Amino acid sequence: MNEYDFEELCRQALQLLEEKQYVRLRTVLDTMNAADIALVAEEVEEEALPLLFRILPKETAAEVFVEMDSETQELLIQVFSDRELKQVIDQMYLDDTVNLIEEMPANVVKRILRHTDPEMRKKINEVLQYPKDSAGSIMTIEYVDLKKDMTVTQAFEHIRKTGVDKETIYTCYVTEADRKLIGLVSVKTLLLAEDSLKLSDIMETNIISVNTLEDQETVVQQFDKYDFLAIPVVDGENRLVGIVTVDDAMDILREENSEDIAKMAAVTPTDKPYLKTSPFHLWKARVPWLLLLMISATFTGMIITSFENKLAACVALTAYIPMLMGTAGNSGNQASVTVIQGLSSGELKFSDAFRIMGKEAIVALLCGLTLAACNFAKMMLVDQRGIVVALVVSLTLPFIVICAKIVGSGLPILAKKLGFDPAVMASPFISTIMDSASLLIYFWVAGQFLML
Amino acid sequence: MNEYDFEELCRQALQLLEEKQYVRLRTVLDTMNAADIALVAEEVEEEALPLLFRILPKETAAEVFVEMDSETQELLIQVFSDRELKQVIDQMYLDDTVNLIEEMPANVVKRILRHTDPEMRKKINEVLQYPKDSAGSIMTIEYVDLKKDMTVTQAFEHIRKTGVDKETIYTCYVTEADRKLIGLVSVKTLLLAEDSLKLSDIMETNIISVNTLEDQETVVQQFDKYDFLAIPVVDGENRLVGIVTVDDAMDILREENSEDIAKMAAVTPTDKPYLKTSPFHLWKARVPWLLLLMISATFTGMIITSFENKLAACVALTAYIPMLMGTAGNSGNQASVTVIQGLSSGELKFSDAFRIMGKEAIVALLCGLTLAACNFAKMMLVDQRGIVVALVVSLTLPFIVICAKIVGSGLPILAKKLGFDPAVMASPFISTIMDSASLLIYFWVAGQFLML
Numbered sequence: 001m002n003e004y005d006f007e008e009l010c011r012q013a014l015q016l017l018e019e020k021q022y023v024r025l026r027t028v029l030d031t032m033n034a035a036d037i038a039l040v041a042e043e044v045e046e047e048a049l050p051l052l053f054r055i056l057p058k059e060t061a062a063e064v065f066v067e068m069d070s071e072t073q074e075l076l077i078q079v080f081s082d083r084e085l086k087q088v089i090d091q092m093y094l095d096d097t098v099n100l101i102e103e104m105p106a107n108v109v110k111r112i113l114r115h116t117d118p119e120m121r122k123k124i125n126e127v128l129q130y131p132k133d134s135a136g137s138i139m140t141i142e143y144v145d146l147k148k149d150m151t152v153t154q155a156f157e158h159i160r161k162t163g164v165d166k167e168t169i170y171t172c173y174v175t176e177a178d179r180k181l182i183g184l185v186s187v188k189t190l191l192l193a194e195d196s197l198k199l200s201d202i203m204e205t206n207i208i209s210v211n212t213l214e215d216q217e218t219v220v221q222q223f224d225k226y227d228f229l230a231i232p233v234v235d236g237e238n239r240l241v242g243i244v245t246v247d248d249a250m251d252i253l254r255e256e257n258s259e260d261i262a263k264m265a266a267v268t269p270t271d272k273p274y275l276k277t278s279p280f281h282l283w284k285a286r287v288p289w290l291l292l293l294m295i296s297a298t299f300t301g302m303i304i305t306s307f308e309n310k311l312a313a314c315v316a317l318t319a320y321i322p323m324l325m326g327t328a329g330n331s332g333n334q335a336s337v338t339v340i341q342g343l344s345s346g347e348l349k350f351s352d353a354f355r356i357m358g359k360e361a362i363v364a365l366l367c368g369l370t371l372a373a374c375n376f377a378k379m380m381l382v383d384q385r386g387i388v389v390a391l392v393v394s395l396t397l398p399f400i401v402i403c404a405k406i407v408g409s410g411l412p413i414l415a416k417k418l419g420f421d422p423a424v425m426a427s428p429f430i431s432t433i434m435d436s437a438s439l440l441i442y443f444w445v446a447g448q449f450l451m452l
Numbered sequence: 453m454n455e456y457d458f459e460e461l462c463r464q465a466l467q468l469l470e471e472k473q474y475v476r477l478r479t480v481l482d483t484m485n486a487a488d489i490a491l492v493a494e495e496v497e498e499e500a501l502p503l504l505f506r507i508l509p510k511e512t513a514a515e516v517f518v519e520m521d522s523e524t525q526e527l528l529i530q531v532f533s534d535r536e537l538k539q540v541i542d543q544m545y546l547d548d549t550v551n552l553i554e555e556m557p558a559n560v561v562k563r564i565l566r567h568t569d570p571e572m573r574k575k576i577n578e579v580l581q582y583p584k585d586s587a588g589s590i591m592t593i594e595y596v597d598l599k600k601d602m603t604v605t606q607a608f609e610h611i612r613k614t615g616v617d618k619e620t621i622y623t624c625y626v627t628e629a630d631r632k633l634i635g636l637v638s639v640k641t642l643l644l645a646e647d648s649l650k651l652s653d654i655m656e657t658n659i660i661s662v663n664t665l666e667d668q669e670t671v672v673q674q675f676d677k678y679d680f681l682a683i684p685v686v687d688g689e690n691r692l693v694g695i696v697t698v699d700d701a702m703d704i705l706r707e708e709n710s711e712d713i714a715k716m717a718a719v720t721p722t723d724k725p726y727l728k729t730s731p732f733h734l735w736k737a738r739v740p741w742l743l744l745l746m747i748s749a750t751f752t753g754m755i756i757t758s759f760e761n762k763l764a765a766c767v768a769l770t771a772y773i774p775m776l777m778g779t780a781g782n783s784g785n786q787a788s789v790t791v792i793q794g795l796s797s798g799e800l801k802f803s804d805a806f807r808i809m810g811k812e813a814i815v816a817l818l819c820g821l822t823l824a825a826c827n828f829a830k831m832m833l834v835d836q837r838g839i840v841v842a843l844v845v846s847l848t849l850p851f852i853v854i855c856a857k858i859v860g861s862g863l864p865i866l867a868k869k870l871g872f873d874p875a876v877m878a879s880p881f882i883s884t885i886m887d888s889a890s891l892l893i894y895f896w897v898a899g900q901f902l903m904l
C-alpha cells in the first residue's frame with residue numbers, strides 16, 4: 001500500500017489538469033477521497049472546473065459535489081446541463097439536497113427543484129418547513145425500513161435490494177403499516193442471529209428517538225450519551241420520518257462549538273473558512289459588537305468622571321483601576337464560561353440556578369481572599385503605597401470577585417431561560433458590566449476608608 | 453411502543469431500590485440504556501451500589517460499569533470479589549480498560565492488572581506507553597481482521613465467529629501475514645457484493661490511516677473530513693495495531709472543545725461535571741490564573757503611575773481609559789479566537805502566519821476607522837469634552853485596534869509553532885497585554901496633541 005498523502009495528491013491533480021493530461025489525472029483522482037477531490041475543485045480556475053468535474057465517474061461526482069463549498073457548487077450548477085444537474089441531484093441524499101437549497105440563491109433553487117421528481121420535491125419542502133436547527137431540518141429520509149414479521153434472511157434480502165441508496169444500513173428500523181416506529185435492529189445483531197428468527201424476536205424495543213422539532217443540540221447530546229451510529233426522528237404520533245447519522249451529528253457538534261466560541265469572543269459566527277472570507281466580511285462580523293461594547297463602556301467613563309475630584313485627591317487610586325477591572329472581568333468570565341458549557345452539554349438546567357450561584361459565591365470568596373492577601377503583600381512590599389491605599393485596593397478585591405462570579409454565572413442561566421443563546425453572555429458582556437460594577441465597588445470602599 | 457423517558461425511569465429505579473422491590477427493579481433496568489443505568493448508579497447510596505450492580509445481567513453490567521464516573525467505579529471495585537472484577541474486566545474493550553487504569557489509584561490498578569490475563573496485560577502496557585493524547589493511547593485493539601484471499605462468504609463466517617467481541621464490525625481490515633494493512637472493506641460492501649468474490653477484488657486500497665504517535669486532534673480532523681465510522685491506527689512500518697471508532701472521536705472532539713474553552717477563559721480544564729466538583733477544586737482550577745493575571749496587571753499600574761502628572765493636567769483623559777482598554781481587549785480577542793479555531797480545525801498553519809496577520813491588519817484598519825468616527829461623533833455631541841480630547845481619543849482607536857488584532861492573531865500562531873496550546877493565548881492574556889499596549893499608545897497620542 002502507498003501512504004495516502006492527500007496534499008501530494010492534490011498537488012499532482014492540479015498540475016495534471018494544468019498540463020491537460022486528462023488520462024493520468026483520472027488515474028490520480030481515482031485514488032483520491034471525495035473530500036480531497038472537492039478541495040482540488042475549490043482550488044482550480046473557474047474555466048477548468050467543469051472539465052475536472054466531467055472527468056469524474058458519475059458516482060464519485062455527486063459525492064464530490066456534496067463536499068464542495070457553496071461558491072464552487074454554485075459555479076458548477078451554472079455550467080451544468082439539465083441532464084448533469086439531474087444526475088447529481090438524483091445521487092444526493094435528502095439532507096445534502098436540503099443543505100444545498102438552503103445555501104443557493106433563489107434562481108438556482110428554482111432550477112434545482114425543477115430537476116427533482118415530484119415526490120422528492122414534496123419531501124424537500126417538508127424538511128424545509130422544519131424550524132432552523134431542529135432535528136427535522138437536519139435529518140435524512142434514506143433509511144432501511146423493515147417489518148417485524150420478516151426473518152433475518154428476509155431482512156438481509158431487503159437490505160441487499162435497497163441498501164445501496166441508504167445513508168446508513170447498519171441500524172435498521174422496524175415500522176408498522178402506519179409508519180409507527182416499533183423497533184430497531186442493527187446489522188451486527190442480524191449477522192449474529194439465526195437466519196430463521198423473526199425480527200420481532202431480536203429487535204430492540206426500548207427506542208431512544210428525537211422529535212422532529214427537537215433542537216439539534218439535544219440530538220447531539222443523545223449521540224454523546226448513547227454512542228449511536230444513527231438516531232430515529234419521529235413526529236408527534238411517533239411515526240418515523242427520518243434519521244440523523246453520526247457524521248452529521250459530529251458536524252453539528254463542531255459547528256455549534258465554533259458558534260459558541262465565536263459568540264463568546266463577540267464575533268458573529270460564519271461557517272466560511274477564514275482564508276476564504278474577505279476582510280470586508282470579517283469587518284461586518286466584528287464591528288457591530290465592538291461598537292456596542294464601546295458604547296456600553298460610556299458608563300465606566302461616566303462613573304470615573306463623577307469621581308474625578310475624589311480621584312484627584314488620591315491619585316494613587318487611579319493606577320489600580322485597570323488591575324481591578326481586569327480581575328473582575330477574568331473572574332466573571334471563568335464563571336460564565338463554566339456555566340455556558342454546563343448548559344450546552346446538558347448537565348446544568350435552570351432549576352440548578354441557586355445551587356450554581358451559591359457554589360460560585362463560595363468559590364469567589366476563596367478566590368477573593370487569596371487575591372486580597374497576595375495583593376496586600378505585593379502593595380506593601382513592592383509598590384510601597386502606604387497601608388491605607390493597600391487596604392482599600394485589597395478589600396475591594398473579594399467584593400468584586402464575588403459580584404463578578406454571581407453575575408457571570410447568573411446571566412447565562414437567565415439568558416437560557418429567556419430563550420437566548422447563553423454564549424452571548426460570555427466574556428465581553430460580562431467584562432463590560434463588571435467594569436462598571438467594579439468601579440462603583442472600588443469608589444465605595446475608598447469612600448469608607450479615605451473619607452473622600 | 454412506550455416513549456423512552458429516561459428521567460422517569462431513573463426516578464422509578466431509585467424508588468424501587470429504596471423499597472427493596474428487586475424483581476420489579478430488574479424489569480425496569482432491563483428497559484434502560486447502559487448510560488442511564490450508570491446515572492442511577494451514581495445517585496444511589498454507597499451501601500446500595502453493589503446490590504444494584506449485582507441485579508444487572510452480566511453483559512449489561514460491564515457496559516454500565518464503563519459508563520460510570522471514576523468515583524463510582526472505584527467504590528465498586530473496592531467491594532467486588534475477585535471473580536466479579538475479572539468478569540467485568542473480561543467484558544471490557546481495551547480502550548475502556550486503559551481509561552479505567554489511567555483514572556484509578558495505584559493499589560486499584562494493581563488489583564485490576566492482577567485479574568487480566570498475561571496477553572491482555574501486555575497489550576494494556578503497550579497502549580499505556582503511547583504519549584498522552586496520541587492516537588495510540590486512545591485506540592482499541594478489538595477490530596475485525598480479514599485476509600485478502602477470503603471470499604465474501606468466508607469473510608461473513610469470520611465476522612459471525614469473532615464479531616461479538618469487536619468494538620465495531622462495520623469496517624473490517626485486510627492485513628497480510630506480517631500485520632501490514634493492505635485494505636479495508638465495509639460490511640455494506642460485503643453485503644452488496646457477490647458471495648464468491650474475493651476480498652482482494654472488492655477491498656478499498658487507498659487507505660487513510662493515522663500513526664500511533666499522531667495527536668488525537670488530527671485523528672478527529674480525519675473523522676470530520678472523511679465521515680468515517682472508524683480509522684485504522686498503524687505503526688511506523690504500516691502494521692495495523694488498532695482502530696479508533698467514531699464514538700470515541702466524538703468524545704474527544706467534545707473534550708478538546710471544553711478544554712479549549714476553559715483555557716480561553718483562564719480556567720484549568722477538568723473533566724469532572726460541575727455539580728460534582730467541590731468549591732475547593734474550582735478554586736484550585738481558577739485562582740492561579742487570576743493571580744497571574746493580577747500580577748501582570750502591575751504593568752498597567754506602573755504605566756499609569758508614570759503618567760500621573762500628565763493625567764492630572766488633563767483629568768478628562770482618565771475617563772476614557774476603560775473604554776480604550778476594553779476595545780483593545782475585545783479586538784484582540786476577536787482575532788485570537790478566530791485564529792485559534794482555524795488552527796484547531798486544521799484550516800490554518802504556521803506558513804499562513806503572514807497572510808493571516810496581513811488580513812487582520814486590513815480588518816483592524818476598517819474596524820478602527822469605524823470606531824474612531826462613531827466615537828468622535830459621540831464625544832462631540834454627547835460628552836461635549838472639546839475637540840482636542842475627542843481627537844486624541846478617536847485617533848488612538850485605530851492604532852489600538854490594529855495593534856490588538858496583529859498581536860491577537862500572531863500570538864496563537866507563535867504558541868502553536870513553539871509547541872504550546874494556542875488556546876492559552878486567548879482572551880485573558882491578550883487583554884492583559886493589550887491593556888498595557890493601549891495605555892502606551894493612548895499616552896503617546898495624547899503627548900502629540902496636548903503637548904503634555
